[in-house]
Amino acid sequence: MKLDRHPSNPILKPNPNNAWEALNVFNCSVVTSHGLFFMFYRAQGVNYTSSIGGAISADGVHFNRLQQPILSPQDDWETLGLEDPRITYLADESRYIMAYTAYSPQRITPMFAESKNLFTWQRIGPLVVGEDNKDHVLFPRRIRGRYVTFHRRPPGIWLAYSDDLRNWTDFKPLMGPRPGHWDDNRIGAGGIPIETEQGWLCIYHGYDQQKVYRLGTCLLDLEDPSKVIARPKEFIMEPEEPWELEGDVPNVVFTAANPVIDGTVYVYYGGADRVIGLATCSLKELLEFTRRG
Amino acid sequence: MKLDRHPSNPILKPNPNNAWEALNVFNCSVVTSHGLFFMFYRAQGVNYTSSIGGAISADGVHFNRLQQPILSPQDDWETLGLEDPRITYLADESRYIMAYTAYSPQRITPMFAESKNLFTWQRIGPLVVGEDNKDHVLFPRRIRGRYVTFHRRPPGIWLAYSDDLRNWTDFKPLMGPRPGHWDDNRIGAGGIPIETEQGWLCIYHGYDQQKVYRLGTCLLDLEDPSKVIARPKEFIMEPEEPWELEGDVPNVVFTAANPVIDGTVYVYYGGADRVIGLATCSLKELLEFTRRG
Numbered sequence: 001m002k003l004d005r006h007p008s009n010p011i012l013k014p015n016p017n018n019a020w021e022a023l024n025v026f027n028c029s030v031v032t033s034h035g036l037f038f039m040f041y042r043a044q045g046v047n048y049t050s051s052i053g054g055a056i057s058a059d060g061v062h063f064n065r066l067q068q069p070i071l072s073p074q075d076d077w078e079t080l081g082l083e084d085p086r087i088t089y090l091a092d093e094s095r096y097i098m099a100y101t102a103y104s105p106q107r108i109t110p111m112f113a114e115s116k117n118l119f120t121w122q123r124i125g126p127l128v129v130g131e132d133n134k135d136h137v138l139f140p141r142r143i144r145g146r147y148v149t150f151h152r153r154p155p156g157i158w159l160a161y162s163d164d165l166r167n168w169t170d171f172k173p174l175m176g177p178r179p180g181h182w183d184d185n186r187i188g189a190g191g192i193p194i195e196t197e198q199g200w201l202c203i204y205h206g207y208d209q210q211k212v213y214r215l216g217t218c219l220l221d222l223e224d225p226s227k228v229i230a231r232p233k234e235f236i237m238e239p240e241e242p243w244e245l246e247g248d249v250p251n252v253v254f255t256a257a258n259p260v261i262d263g264t265v266y267v268y269y270g271g272a273d274r275v276i277g278l279a280t281c282s283l284k285e286l287l288e289f290t291r292r293g
Numbered sequence: 294m295k296l297d298r299h300p301s302n303p304i305l306k307p308n309p310n311n312a313w314e315a316l317n318v319f320n321c322s323v324v325t326s327h328g329l330f331f332m333f334y335r336a337q338g339v340n341y342t343s344s345i346g347g348a349i350s351a352d353g354v355h356f357n358r359l360q361q362p363i364l365s366p367q368d369d370w371e372t373l374g375l376e377d378p379r380i381t382y383l384a385d386e387s388r389y390i391m392a393y394t395a396y397s398p399q400r401i402t403p404m405f406a407e408s409k410n411l412f413t414w415q416r417i418g419p420l421v422v423g424e425d426n427k428d429h430v431l432f433p434r435r436i437r438g439r440y441v442t443f444h445r446r447p448p449g450i451w452l453a454y455s456d457d458l459r460n461w462t463d464f465k466p467l468m469g470p471r472p473g474h475w476d477d478n479r480i481g482a483g484g485i486p487i488e489t490e491q492g493w494l495c496i497y498h499g500y501d502q503q504k505v506y507r508l509g510t511c512l513l514d515l516e517d518p519s520k521v522i523a524r525p526k527e528f529i530m531e532p533e534e535p536w537e538l539e540g541d542v543p544n545v546v547f548t549a550a551n552p553v554i555d556g557t558v559y560v561y562y563g564g565a566d567r568v569i570g571l572a573t574c575s576l577k578e579l580l581e582f583t584r585r586g
Contacts, residue, residue, distance in 0.1 A: 015360075017310045034410035056359065058413045064361045066349070067308075117327035120351045 001289040003215070003237045003267055003279035008061050010243050010275035012041065020045045020069055021053055024248050026270030029087040029191070030060070030257040031096065031118065037259070038118055039063055039268070040070060040085045040098070041276060044248075049073060050081030050103065054119070060266055061278060071121055077102040077109055086256045087118075088138040088192050097124075097165065099149070101134040110136040110151055112165055127151055127160060127168050135188030137256075138165075139225065140195065148225055150174070150189035150202075157189055157204060159226055172226055175204075175218065182206060182214045182235045190215065191258035194265070194283070195222070199229050201287055203236070203258050203267065213252040214238040215269070217290040230293040236286070237279060239272070247272025294582040296508070296530045296560055296572035301354050303536050303568035305334065313338045313362055314346055317541050319563030322380040322484070323353070323550040324389065324411065330552070331411055332356055332561070333363060333378045333391070334569060337541075342366060343374030343396065347412070353559055354571060364414055370395040370402055379549045380411075381431040381485050390417075390458065392442070394427040403429040403444055405458055420444055420453060420461050428481030430549075431458075432518065433488065441518060443467070443482035443495075450482055450497060452519055465519055468497075468511065475499060475507045475528045483508065484551035487558070487576070488515070492522050494580055496529070496551050496560060506545040507531040508562070510583040523586035529579070530572060532565070540565025 016022045021043035028041035037057040042050050051069035071082050083101040090097060095114055098121060102109040110127040127136050127149065135152035142148075147162045156176035160168045177184045183206025190203040200220040207213045214235040221227035239251045250272055257268040260283050267279045309315045314336035321334035330350040335343050344362035364375050376394040383390060388407055391414060395402040403426050405417040420429050420442065428445035435441075439454045442461070449469035453461040470477045476499025483496040493513040500506045507528040514520035532544045543565055550561040553576050560572045 036410050036412055054357075056412055064347075064359045064363075066357045067360055068357045070357075117329050119329055119349055 001234070001236060001281070001285060003281050005241070006061060006278040006280065009241065009277040010271055011061055011278050012039075012055070012063055012065075012276035014043075014274065015065070018067060020049075020051045020072070022046055023048065024274045025053065025276055026248075026273050027084040027254055027256045028268050028270070028276055029085045029098070030259050030266065030268050031087050031089060032259050032261060033089075033118075037063070037266075039257075039276075040087060040118075042083050042085065042270070043069065044081070048080075050083045052082050052085050052100065060261065070119065071100075071113075074123075077104055077107070077111070077126075079104045082111075084134065084256055086137045086191065088140050090140065092141065097138050099127075099136045099138055102126075108132060108134060110134050112138070114165075125166050128171075137189045137192060139193050139200070143223060143225060150193075152188040155186040157187055174220075174226060175228060175231065177206065178233075181233060182208055182212075182238070183216060184208050185211070190255040191267075193220070193225070194258065194260055196283075196287055198287060198291060200225055201283075201290060203255055205254050206235075211251065212239060213254055215253055215255055215267070217286065219287075219290045230290050232290055232293050234289075236281070236289070237267070237269075241271065241277070243275050244271040244277070247274030249273040253277070294527070294529060294574070294578060296574050298534070299354060299571040299573065302534065302570040303564055304354055304571050305332075305348070305356060305358075305569035307336075307567065308358070311360060313342075313344045313365070315339055316341070317567045318346065318569055319541075319566050320377040320547055320549045321561050321563070321569055322378045322391070323552050323559065323561050324380050324382060325552050325554060326382075326411075330356070330559075332550075333380060333411075335376050335378065335563070336362065337374070341373075343376045345375050345378050345393065353554070363412065364393075364406075367416075370397055370400070370404070372397045375404075377427065377549055379430045379484065381433050383433065385434065390431050392420075392429045392431055395419075401425060401427060403427050405431070407458075418459050421464075430482045430485060432486050432493070436516060436518060443486075445481040448479040450480055467513075467519060468521060468524065470499065471526075474526060475501055475505075475531070476509060477501050478504070483548040484560075486513070486518070487551065487553055489576075489580055491580060491584060493518055494576075494583060496548055498547050499528075504544065505532060506547055508546055508548055508560070510579065512580075512583045523584050525583055525586050527582075529574070529582070530560070530562075534564065534570070536568050537564040537570070540567030542566040546570070
């Protein structure tokens with residue numbers, strides 16, 4: 001099974017009119033609300049500093065961008081940028097949590113921020129400090145009373161748990177690279193885990209010894225996501241289009257967003273760290289593919 | 294009593310990077326929700342065709358604009374543009390109604406549109422067809438079971454009533470120009486009427502024989518807005534700043550938005566049909582000034 005690329009791809013390109021997004025627009029989060037798609041994307045100016053831009057769409061394909069970033073570097077943790085936003089809606093708390101990577105010459109830090117309106121954000125704080133850790137993604141509800149997040153300790157995907165989104169404990173490895181496969185070098189989480197009756201359906205990225213990024217899936221136990229129910233050997237997407245093969249970093253498809261609308265999974269992904277593409281599939285088919293393992 | 298101009302004025306200017314808003318940005322509506330200000334402004338490109346642009350702000354002063362219009366000319370009624378949006382939130386129906394003027398070589402038409410999310414709009418239809426009629430503003434709730442709208446039949450402000458926002462009846466004159474005063478030539482409604490215990494507090498515009506636009510107030514009976522309780526002789530604002538005195542049309546302050554936040558009235562206004570300004574006042578003071586008449 002493979003994802004279907006949208007014919008309008010790439011759906012977002014760098015905008016030379018705005019210095020902050022003149023070079024690259026790529027890894028993004030997409031939240032749906034009131035029948036609209038709200039995109040939050042990593043944007044780089046020619047100095048390679050990343051900000052988070054915002055855009056709105058009625059169809060998920062044609063986005064109307066805000067002229068200024070939603071979030072720009074603000075403190076010493078972020079002097080080189082805010083990267084790779086992943087936004088989780090906590091429905092029972094009516095608030096949004098953004099996981100993003102703060103980047104500075106001193107450190108790379110997996111951070112959380114919160115918002116009630118998607119436009120104004122308050123920094124919460126880091127998941128962990130002083131190690132190479134990113135690709136963190138908060139699950140959309142508490143599990144057994146605790147918040148759960150993916151994160152990445154090289155070369156694999158880990159879990160961590162918290163009561164308050166501030167103090168994180170029980171760091172546990174979940175999945176690692178698989179020797180001889182497309183994901184035999186490093187892996188990291190993708191968008192927000194999709195809750196299904198069969199478990200948490202997750203799309204993740206991996207790359208091989210040639211540093212070709214691909215997307216794959218796994219299924220985790222609903223009440224204990226440290227249990228991997230299924231992890232197919234096949235990937236669901238690999239770089240094929242010119243703008244996936246070449247850009248700022250070659251051979252990259254990287255997703256941080258997989259909202260489900262009317263049974264269709266919308267996979268938004270950065271293409272070669274330069275543009276944003278959209279690929280879709282049926283949730284039912286993706287779940288069956290993943291369960292077959 | 295006079296409104297206080299904000300020191301950051303003008304808060305919005307034409308943007309030469311976008312053809313559709315390169316010439317003028319002026320008359321606007323501002324809706325508050327989730328602690329944010331959503332502005333919808335009339336924008337003109339160098340061909341003088343008007344579109345409705347959108348912008349978001351956390352403080353009501355610094356706005357982040359969408360790069361493409363929210364509404365652009367779509368049909369024969371609008372070939373020369375959509376003008377002067379005024380957005381009313383009908384709380385008990387959880388929907389927004391936009392009153393706007395459709396402009397074409399054949400006619401000028403006061404129109405209504407509706408939205409659940411402020412971003413995607415469906416045209417409802419005209420208030421009336423085939424006459425010089427504009428400056429229509431829907432009241433924020435039904436009164437005695439019916440929707441009520443201001444509109445302008447030269448030279449004065451009229452009322453009209455409807456059960457469904459489609460069929461309008463009982464067109465009645467409300468107020469006209471006052472000979473010898475600042476509003477002795479023509480008048481028209483401003484933003485959404487503000488409901489107070491003393492009545493509907495309204496800001497309106499008027500101009501004199503020299504075509505100098507000013508803003509004034511009136512108070513209407515809560516359950517029968519055809520009854521004018523008070524109408525001070527003094528205006529609350531007149532053109533003073535260079536960008537109010539000169540622009541595309543000289544000597545214009547024109548408001549279509551007066552949201553109230555924590556007891557402060559935020560009056561957004563077009564300055565000389567070229568830029569957007571903000572002036573504020575205390576709701577309590579404005580009401581007392583108006584009641585004193």
